[in-house]
Amino acid sequence: MSYLKFDKNLMINLEQSLPKEMLRTNQAGAYHCSSIVGCNTRKQHGLLVIPIKEMDNKSFVMLSSLDETVIQHGAPFNLGLHRYSGGVYSPKGHKYIREYDCESVPRTTYRVGGVILTKEMIFISQENRILIRYTLVDAHSATTLQFRPFLAFRESNELVVQNGNLNQNYNEVNNGVSFCLYDGFPTLYMQFNHKPTWVSQPNWYNGIEYVKDLERGVPYTEDLWVPGYFEIPIKKGESIIFSAGTTEASPRSLNKMYEVELASRTCRTSFYNCLKNAAKQFYIKDEDGEFIKSGYPWGPIRARDTFIALPGTTLAINHENDFHDIMATASKALNNFIDNETLDSRIHGIDLPDVPLWAIWSIQQYAKNAGVDKAREKYLPLAARILDWIIAGGHPNLEVQTSGLVATAGTSVPVSWMNATSNGWPLIPRSGLLVEFNALW
Incomplete structure (x- = not known):
């Protein structure tokens, strides 16, 4: 039984869920940190934040977040959550959360109609890589998942605004793509253990707000680059693993990598x-x-x-x-x-x-x-x-x-x-x- 567990009533109440933050690190200076509903509330939050030795060992937000969308019968249900200018939350994916627990790794359970989907995150020790495992627990019809990466490529105490210096080019890698938005930064590799379809649909998402910075009276608004989305069909009982890291991974190794790392974790049962x-x-x-x-x-x-x-x-x-x-x-x-x-x-x-x-x-x-x-x-x-x-x-x-x-x-x-x-x-x-x-x- 998990010592850290939150039910639907708390998760869908943003006043209660947004102040609760989860931190995971790789014991080499990189980290993932966000609210338990996945909405970043500080500029320092991010899905993959790494130290760059060549830049005075400062921490840099590479991948800010990853929005998941469940598609059934052609209808999309976006599980993401962001705060935009004026305090507007969109797309309000927290309303689909049924449970959050952290017995060994952070796990969020979503329910969209007849679809039950779990999301589990784990950091690879001593490596700038985060893995997210999605498991389709139940579904009554064909299901497809879409994944939209929100890229930042900036120092964790700064903010990025829409600019023309960004490098929009990407390279196709094994079961994914790679980006390097600005000179001097490492390349970000985003891959899956199953072959996805990459749809290039570059856009700036403007006016994203960080409410904790707003409360502190410091700059709190930025623009993030979303270059497109991945799309993968998923079957009932199947798991898909997403990897984000600064080196290319072997897609075949992701499942074993996840299991080995999971076995080393201390369960939060007390x-x-x-x-x-x-x-x-x-x-x-x-x-x-x-x-x-x-x-x-x-x-x-x-x-x-x-x-x-x-x-x-x-x-x-x-x-x-x-x-x-x-x-x-x-x-x-x-x-x-x-x-x-x-x-x-x-x-x-x-x-x-x-x-x-x-x-x-x-x-x-x-x-x-x-x-x-x-x-x-x-x-x-x-x-x-x-x-x-x-x-x-x-x-x-x-x-x-x-x-x-x-x-x-x-x-x-x-x-x-x-x-x-x-x-x-x-x-x-x-x-x-x-x-x-x-x-x-």
Whole structure:
């Protein structure tokens, strides 16, 4: 039984369903995030959002959404949902939703007349690829599915407007097509495990609104490019798998790829399993090491957040090896700072005065979990080096006073977790003997 399950009454009520968001990541920085009814409510939402290393590792929305349409007897029933200018929702596909659950992967059940269709989504680990499996559970007559991709190809904190710079050309690939709308971006491959018919019908969909950005008082309207649609007949009991990724896939491998990934998932059958699943979403593993992302959809990798979150996202779910791997990456960046070497560009704020204190706090939590002897053997050299460095006055903004307490200066730059700024200056300047710094010290 799924711990996360919502029925028809909640799903068709947008006041209740739109604020609920689902996040899935690939543990390499890419993610899918949207409301549980599939209507994007933030500019950072998208079906496939990926980091691009060549563009400062910023996240980019490649595929914003995919509208599904059920066709029976020539009549179309569009399951998509978007908000347009003036607060108009169209095409109101949420009215066909009968259930949403997330036992292992997010699954939406639609009912259109005699048609019962399920949609399940899964992210491929360590790969910029999302798979969506559609299963026709029941149907009393011939059924066809259409799929319209809404393409963005823009940075996740920006918005795109209709323009003439877009490259409309596409290439046919195995069971699908590929697009690269602008120079410098990776190619987006959209494919199926069954051969579809691609109908080119390019159009801009103008005036799409993101209600959460509207509420925040920031720009909230954009135009998305819909180049056409796929069309595939589907039989009762049959499943169709859609793949969107930055490399071409083998259509024959999609079903096995889906099943292998599904088998590795932690089912959300308890509150603990929900937390365990959520904790692992924030891991990032790549050739540079293993990190903790400070938050989706917009948080970078931050040193302070890494050390604060490290015990809870690893030790609390029995992932001790991940604790060591993340600590190794973060401590390397901290040692570079201590040695006055080039700072790690991936980990933000390694030079903040409380970061070395949080590093030792994190080691203390490991000692509580694994035992003092084990912690001493693993981390005593690091802890000793940090303490000696602070006492010797090595940190440029953390000074040990004659009282034994530590002081910092935060008049011109924010130094604590209260880091909001206005025109580059701290909104709440904090200097002197900060209580949380000295609690850690």
